Amino acid sequence: MFPVPKPVLTPNTYAYESEPMVKPTGFREYDARWLFQKEINLMGVQALGLGLGTLMHEMGVRPEIATGHDFRGYSSSIKYALVSGLMAAGIKVHDIGLALSPMAYFAQFALDVPAVAMVTASHNDNGWTGVKMGVNRPLTFGPDEMTRLKDIVLGAKFDMRGGGAYHFVENFPEVYIKDLTDxxxxxxxxxxxxxxxxxxxxxxxxxxxxxxxxxxxxxxxxxxxxxxxxxxxxxxxxxxxxxxxxxxxxxxxxxxxxxxxxxxxxxxxxxxxxxxxxxxxxxxxxxxxxxxxxxxxxxxxxxxxxxxxxxxxxxxxxxxxxxxxxxxxxxxxxxxxxxxxxxxxxxxxxxxxxxxxxxxxxxxxxxxxxxxxxxxxxxxxxxxxxGLPKTWSSPTMSPHCADEAKYGIVDAVVKHYQDLAAKGAPVTGQKIRDLVTVNGVRVTCEDGSWGLVRASSNKPELVVVVESPVSEARMREMFAEVDGVLRTHPEVGEYNQKI
Structure with a gap:
């Protein structure tokens, strides 16, 4: 048996070195991200590997996976902890070494392997780690798979059948580079x-x-x-x-x-x-x-x-x-x-x-x-x-918001604009032309100026973007509008960058 992961353990203690720690919020909508040592430890990563291997068996996927890691000081150790969990679940691991995420996706095709697990925190700051996963090339996991993986890992519902294997793929970057440059x-x-x-x-x-x-x-x-x-x-x-x-x-x-x-x-x-x-x-x-x-x-x-x-x-x-x-x-x-x-x-x-x-x-x-x-x-x-029509666009702006709070706040913002639209109430002095709520809310005014608020899928943040085809002033008006709504929620913190 493998121990049930704990949401919090104190570093530099016996428990931290002998029990898995996995913070539940690290299971995101379509990949996994944690602050290493604060939200997940190496035994927690091993539990993640066991969970992924168990899910592969559950989904009827051939038990082989390609893996690699990005260039962070701790990524290699995290990958090998993941690999140990995968092997304990009976998975054959094809390790391509230091790699880009798309190199790992390419490995699924080049090595004819059904699954992928790339150890990376992508663009997140140092201290973060994570895994991008998929079992049906070229797709990666969505909410359904991530929810099931979370359930398996946090409940320690592992299929520890053993019989896994490890294969290091030598010089794989050369295969990838040749594919791009031939x-x-x-x-x-x-x-x-x-x-x-x-x-x-x-x-x-x-x-x-x-x-x-x-x-x-x-x-x-x-x-x-x-x-x-x-x-x-x-x-x-x-x-x-x-x-x-x-x-x-x-x-x-x-x-x-x-x-x-x-x-x-x-x-x-x-x-x-x-x-x-x-x-x-x-x-x-x-x-x-x-x-x-x-x-x-x-x-x-x-x-x-x-x-x-x-x-x-x-x-x-x-x-x-x-x-x-x-x-x-x-x-x-x-x-x-x-x-x-x-x-x-x-x-x-x-x-x-x-x-x-x-x-x-x-x-x-x-x-x-x-x-x-x-x-x-x-x-x-x-x-x-x-030669493009002129528009004034913001960069992606992200105010801090805890993972536990961000989705509820976005729901409240969506409802706010849905209520305004139902009443025919104006936004920045104009009628609402369109509301898109497939992912947060994108509210568009009559003149085509729009603002978006959504929850970040991989960090404790919200995401705000605004654009206007009319003027920079209208773009700034839209930002003031959506930011004003966000400021009614004290859980929303400072932006990483602003216009």
């Missing part, structure tokens, strides 16, 4: 800043971009798990500003920035302008729709309204399908609808066949951006951006 080189000469924030992508991204024929200017590509300059997150303005400065210094054509586990890509153009990932998605949709007229694009609710209103996309007959934020939700929607691409404001892009395999890979996204420039040799990235 193609014609770019015909256009491009100078590219490749920014990795000292995260895992630094070991791979510069090589891939250079192999395509671009001149690479590396920026913070040395692996350093202390993240000495900024967190590797291409949604954070600190990283985007570093990319901007490097573009201007080196007179580069663009900068490509990758998050901590390499499944997202951020872009800065040749003038140093940060192109938020949803606007970059509109540019890619314009380019790809010429090759695939009438295509469907899945778009998360944080993203710009241009996917539905851009005259070029309308002319090309594309369909915009606004859906829930979150890599698992988006991946599943792209797979179910047969959409060409799914675009998420965070920078997760999901390219379906014939471009990709349906999972999010920052390097596949980067290659799509370079191919777009290759197909438009007479225009700089800034000129392509300037």
């Amino acid at each position: 193609r014609p080189k770019l015909s256009r000469k491009l100078k590219v800043v490749v920014a990795c924030g000292n995260g895992t992508a630094g070991a791979f991204a510069p090589r891939v971009i250079a192999a395509l024929g671009a001149e690479v200017i590396p920026l913070d590509c040395e692996l350093d798990h202390s993240f000495p300059k900024y967190n590797p997150n291409p949604e954070d303005m600190a990283m985007l500003h570093a990319m901007r400065d490097a573009v201007l210094e080196h007179k580069a054509d663009l900068a490509l920035g990758f998050d901590g586990d390499g499944d997202r890509c951020g872009v800065v153009d040749n003038t140093g302008e940060e192109i938020f990932a949803d606007k970059m998605g509109v540019l890619l949709a314009r380019d790809l729709a010429k090759l695939h007229p009438g295509a469907t694009f899945v778009v998360d609710v944080k993203s710009t309204g241009l996917f539905a209103t851009d005259p070029e996309l309308i002319k090309l007959g594309v369909k915009a399908d606004y859906w829930k934020t979150g890599h698992s939700y988006m991946k599943r929607r792209v797979n179910e609808t047969g959409a060409l691409v799914g675009f998420e404001k965070s920078g997760h892009y999901f390219f379906n066949t014939p471009i990709g395999r349906g999972y999010d890979d920052g390097l596949v996204s980067a290659i799509a951006v370079l191919d777009m420039l290759d197909r438009n040799p007479a225009k700089s990235l800034a000129e392509l951006r300037e």
